[in-house]
Amino acid sequence: DVKVTQSSRYLVKRTGEKVFLECVQDMDHENMFWYRQDPGLGLRLIYFSYDVKMKEKGDIPEGYSVSREKKERFSLILESASTNQTSMYLCASSLGGKGEQYFGPGTRLTVT
Amino acid sequence: AQSVTQPDIHITVSEGASLELRCNYSYGATPYLFWYVQSPGQGLQLLLKYFSGDTLVQGIKGFEAEFKRSQSSFNLRKPSVHWSDAAEYFCAVWSGSSASKIIFGSGTRLSIRP
Numbered sequence: 001d002v003k004v005t006q007s008s009r010y011l012v013k014r015t016g017e018k019v020f021l022e023c024v025q026d027m028d029h030e031n032m033f034w035y036r037q038d039p040g041l042g043l044r045l046i047y048f049s050y051d052v053k054m055k056e057k058g059d060i061p062e063g064y065s066v067s068r069e070k071k072e073r074f075s076l077i078l079e080s081a082s083t084n085q086t087s088m089y090l091c092a093s094s095l096g097g098k099g100e101q102y103f104g105p106g107t108r109l110t111v112t
Numbered sequence: 113a114q115s116v117t118q119p120d121i122h123i124t125v126s127e128g129a130s131l132e133l134r135c136n137y138s139y140g141a142t143p144y145l146f147w148y149v150q151s152p153g154q155g156l157q158l159l160l161k162y163f164s165g166d167t168l169v170q171g172i173k174g175f176e177a178e179f180k181r182s183q184s185s186f187n188l189r190k191p192s193v194h195w196s197d198a199a200e201y202f203c204a205v206w207s208g209s210s211a212s213k214i215i216f217g218s219g220t221r222l223s224i225r226p
Contacts, residue, residue, distance in 0.1 A: 004155070033213075042218040043156075043202070090155055100146055101214055103155035 003027070004104035006091050012110045019078040021107050023091030032074035033092040033101060034058075034066065036085075043090065049074055050096075081111045114139045116205050118217035126225045127195055133188040133220050135177075135203030144206035145186045146214065147177055151199045159201075162186065173197070198224045 007022035025032065033048040035058075045058030047066040055066050063085060067075045074093075078085055088108050092101040115138045125131055137143055144163050148156040160171025167179040177188045186203060200219045207213040 040218070043216045045213070048213060092156075100158050100161055101156075103148075103157070105155045106153070108153075 004091060004093055004102050006089075006104040006107050008107050009105060010108050010110075012112065013078075013081050014112055015082060017078075017081050017111075019081050019109065019111075021076040021078075021089055021091075021109070023074045023076070023093075023104055024072055025074075025093040025102070026072065027093070027095070027102075028071065029093035029102075030071075030096045031094045031101075032068065033094075034064075034074065034076045035090045035092065036060070036087040037090055037106075038087050046076065081109075083111050085109065086111045114143075114205050114207055114215050116203050116215055116217035118201075118203055118220050120220045121218075122221045122223065124223040124225055125193055128192050131188075131190045131193045131197070131222070133201050133203075133222070135186045135188065135217060136184050137186060137203070137205045138184065139205055139208075141208075143186075145177075145179065146204040146206075147171065147175070147186075147188050148202045148204060148216075149173075149199050150202065150219075156202060159188070193222075193224055195224045195226070198222055 004025045034046040035043045044060050049055045049068040065077045090106045091104040094101045117136045146161045147159040150156045159175050160169050162169045162179045169177050200221045202219045203217040204214045
């Protein structure tokens with residue numbers, strides 16, 4: 001079974017802090033994704049990566065950056081956390097092409 | 113551009129009753145379609161997918177979906193729901209990009225009446 005793990009289930013940070021969310025997949029998938037999920041807005045794509053050191057902006061990249069130094073790991077970085085970044089963050093991976101995505105359990109981030 | 117519409121934000125059905133969740137998509141060619149389920153506080157789990165072939169697709173947990181090209185629909189069905197089916201359901205379509213970017217609908221929350 002594909003396993004996607006996220007470093008924290010719950011996280012509380014202060015405004016202005018630098019925040020790192022880590023995601024690891026164990027199936028040698030090429031593609032990895034970061035979404036945020038907010039009530040009434042569904043899933044919105046922040047960034048995705050289709051190879052090591054490669055990244056592309058999604059629909060809402062502002063205020064975020066990403067890093068993919070190894071194939072299995074994809075990090076989401078909030079350079080200076082703000083209260084409007086309080087959300088559920090979901091990581092996913094996929095093998096490639098038109099394949100389905102596999103999701104991690106999510107990290108609920110609260111910025112105070 | 114590709115898009116997915118789930119017209120029902122919230123549906124309540126009685127336990128044991130049948131279920132149909134609606135999904136309409138917009139896509140230029142033959143779409144690749146997915147249904148995901150998200151239990152409270154969890155990530156998304158793939159229920160089923162349609163890539164080609166038989167338009168009636170069977171998935172996990174007793175769910176099925178039917179692809180209807182003429183109606184641009186991919187509705188999810190279950191003959192008899194269980195209390196454990198209470199969750200949020202997302203329909204999705206492949207975006208057409210090479211990196212398996214998927215476009216998700218806004219979701220339908222399913223509640224089960226005892």
